[in-house]
Amino acid sequence: MEYQKLKEIDIYPLRDMSYDFLGIHLENPFILAAAPSTDNLDMVRRAFEMGWAGAILKTTSVEGNRVDLAYPMMSTFDHEGRKLFGMGNIDLISERHIDEIEHDVKVLKKEFPEKMVAASIMAGRKEDWQSLVERLEKAGADLIECSFSCPQGNIGEDPGKMLAQSLSATELTARWVKEATKKIPVSIKITPHVTDIVEVARAVKRSGCDALTASNSIQALMGIDIRSFSPYPNVGGKSTYSGMTGPAIKPITLRTIAEIARNVDIPILGTGGASTWSDAVEFMAVGAGVVELCTVVMHYGFRVIDDLKSGMSHYLEEMNFSSPAVLVGKALPNIVMHDDLQRKKIRSHINKKLCIACDLCYVACRDGGHMAIDQKPSRVPHVEWERCVGCGLCQHVCPVESCIEMHIMA
Numbered sequence: 426m427e428y429q430k431l432k433e434i435d436i437y438p439l440r441d442m443s444y445d446f447l448g449i450h451l452e453n454p455f456i457l458a459a460a461p462s463t464d465n466l467d468m469v470r471r472a473f474e475m476g477w478a479g480a481i482l483k484t485t486s487v488e489g490n491r492v493d494l495a496y497p498m499m500s501t502f503d504h505e506g507r508k509l510f511g512m513g514n515i516d517l518i519s520e521r522h523i524d525e526i527e528h529d530v531k532v533l534k535k536e537f538p539e540k541m542v543a544a545s546i547m548a549g550r551k552e553d554w555q556s557l558v559e560r561l562e563k564a565g566a567d568l569i570e571c572s573f574s575c576p577q578g579n580i581g582e583d584p585g586k587m588l589a590q591s592l593s594a595t596e597l598t599a600r601w602v603k604e605a606t607k608k609i610p611v612s613i614k615i616t617p618h619v620t621d622i623v624e625v626a627r628a629v630k631r632s633g634c635d636a637l638t639a640s641n642s643i644q645a646l647m648g649i650d651i652r653s654f655s656p657y658p659n660v661g662g663k664s665t666y667s668g669m670t671g672p673a674i675k676p677i678t679l680r681t682i683a684e685i686a687r688n689v690d691i692p693i694l695g696t697g698g699a700s701t702w703s704d705a706v707e708f709m710a711v712g713a714g715v716v717e718l719c720t721v722v723m724h725y726g727f728r729v730i731d732d733l734k735s736g737m738s739h740y741l742e743e744m745n746f747s748s749p750a751v752l753v754g755k756a757l758p759n760i761v762m763h764d765d766l767q768r769k770k771i772r773s774h775i776n777k778k779l780c781i782a783c784d785l786c787y788v789a790c791r792d793g794g795h796m797a798i799d800q801k802p803s804r805v806p807h808v809e810w811e812r813c814v815g816c817g818l819c820q821h822v823c824p825v826e827s828c829i830e831m832h833i834m835a
């Protein structure tokens with residue numbers, strides 16, 4: 426009720442952000458990723474009412490498949506006072522089987538025909554993969570996402586091994602799934618934990634599947650209690666590797682999406698570390714057609730959609746872009762190999778009027794750079810140009826915006 430009132434006094438009208446992706450009409454590029462937030466009909470209903478364009482329902486499996494969860498399943502990577510900079514989980518797929526998910530898909534499609542209702546699946550045997558797809562397509566799902574990348578292992582695989590780590594298994598299984606669909610698109614959710622992500626993307630493309638979801642959580646050991654030596658999350662004194670998500674993994678995901686998009690012509694659903702509208706712009710600029718979010722929702726709630734939509738809307742307006750779709754791949758021409766980078770000489774320049782003499786650039790350059798910053802006779806630092814190589818470290822440790830800039834040498 427309160428939320429509705431707030432919406433009514435929103436004085437910034439949002440521009441139309443709708444576009445088509447994989448033949449599906451979307452209100453905006455923001456989709457809920459497969460996770461606890463999408464494992465409950467009422468929660469997804471509420472998210473749709475609040476403005477999310479679609480949801481990937483948490484990964485389901487065939488009836489009779491046992492999902493053996495261990496608790497607690499969450500831990501966090503807090504960094505310098507920031508909670509949940511990274512979040513680790515040892516969750517598995519949903520305990521709710523296909524019969525329940527079929528029901529949810531039917532209800533959601535009836536109540537929200539304009540939303541993208543997608544379902545995520547995992548199986549071991551060919552007949553199970555195929556029956557999951559057939560049943561979900563019949564129930565009205567708009568898209569199927571196949572989890573080939575659960576960090577806690579796949580059904581039928583060795584524990585800890587992900588299907589998407591094998592090229593042949595990826596291609597074969599993706600082919601089974603695609604064969605079983607009639608019309609709806611299939612996306613394969615992959616892991617960045619491979620030697621060559623491009624080869625995995627090529628295997629998916631060869632299978633005939635329509636898209637890739639890149640790229641799930643990052644396997645991590647979240648920490649060790651230094652008194653008891655128990656790892657986190659502490660499950661009776663022991664633990665296992667977690668799937669890490671949230672802001673800490675964004676750069677890994679950006680690289681994964683970019684590397685696929687630069688080499689393979691296949692639509693991408695981006696997931697892994699996006700929290701804000703500008704993160705979403707970055708994901709799209711390196712090749713994602715939509716952005717799936719999970720940890721930010723688990724941290725701050727479905728209401729983050731208001732900021733996502735309003736930020737994206739104003740950005741599109743400011744940049745004079747007609748639709749989010751025009752963002753896709755915009756940064757790719759600027760991602761090149763190291764050999765292709767320019768070799769101009771640059772040097773650091775400190776704006777003395779802005780400098781607060783905090784010492785950080787001086788210490789960083791002295792002990793991690795080229796000893797090119799001096800601070801004598803006063804504490805205000807100055808750059809010795811003949812020593813400075815232009816590495817940029819000082820600029821990145823400086824707490825004052827625009828105080829240190831890199832200048833091209835004449």
Ligand SMILES: Cc1cc2nc3c(=O)[nH]c(=O)nc-3n(C[C@H](O)[C@H](O)[C@H](O)COP(=O)(O)O)c2cc1C
Pocket residue numbers: 458459460461483484512514516517518519545572614640641642670671672674696697698699717718719720721
């Ligand atoms: C607690 C939890 C459970 C998840 N369960 C699933 C799942 O069942 N299937 C799946 O494909 N991804 C699952 N994910 C991964 C998310 O869909 C998403 O890809 C990942 O969290 C990265 O996005 P984020 O950084 O926005 O959280 C889960 C993530 C979390 C945190």
